[in-house]
Amino acid sequence: MEIRKERTNDSTNIKKVIAVMSGKGGVGKSSVTSLVAMALKKQGYKVGIMDADITGPSIPKIFGINNQRATGDEKSINPVETKNGIKVISLNLLIKDEDSPVIWRGPLLGSTVKQFYTDVNWGDLDYLVIDLPPGTGDVSLTIMQSIPVDGLVVVTAPQDLVTLIVKKSINMANMMHIPVLGVIENMSYYECPDCGKRHNIFGKSNLDKVAEEMDLDIIHKLPIDSQFVELCDEGKVELYPEMGFGIFDDLNEKVKKFIAEKK
Secondary structure (H helix, E strand, O other): OOOOOOOOOOOOOEEEEEEEOOOOOOOOOHHHHHHHHHHHHHOOOEEEEEOOOOOOOOOOHHHHOOOOOOOEEEOEEEEEEOOOOOOOEEEHHHHOOOOOOOOHHHOOOHHHHHHHOOOOOOEEEEEEEEEOOOOOOOOHHHHHHHHHOOOOEEEEOOOOHHHHHHHHHHHHHOOOOOEEEEEEOOOOOOOOOOOOEEEEEOOOOOOOHHHHHHHHOOOEEEEOOOOHHHHHHHHOOOOOOOOOOOOHHHHHHHHHHHHHHHH
């Protein structure tokens, strides 16, 4: 039986929904989500981020809006905008103290993320980027079943578990009939600023082999960049100059291809 997709409120018009997923935690999924949103924004699109990682929300901190609170009334919620105009909703923008633990069971978590889609005044958006919780649990399943997700970006890291991580994510997307936009490998290598040599801190990647086996596009292999980490910690991710790694351009090309194929 097909589950009915949720509908947005009358003040919202979202053209495309992209979810960012990782098969396990600790791979920098939320920081990659911020890069995806910033890449789309740089291309001139109107962008919003739904922080669906309810029990571990970090998007407000990354963008430096964690001291702000979303406003609204009994009918709807207004998202908080970043300095560059990316609209964000997160549980940490609704609770009094951002360090308060969220000790909720699955049904309440699922209901909350659906409300982030249906009850938030997103306005006109070209893209809503959803930061999924790690793994393939209740919240991710709820979103894929009840929200019209147009495409999925999978985040992984260069470790021995990469094959299992990627395959779990891809298989879940296939079961939900959601196309995969591509894979981003985070923390892929470290480039010495003095000699320019690349070091595989977390081991040599085998993503190329996995991608070929599963017919996946590799969007980018992101290096370990201390400046990017510092800017995320300071809530200034939008100041990230990209350092010549090309993530924005590469992602934009994949998005253009994705749009063309969906027409």
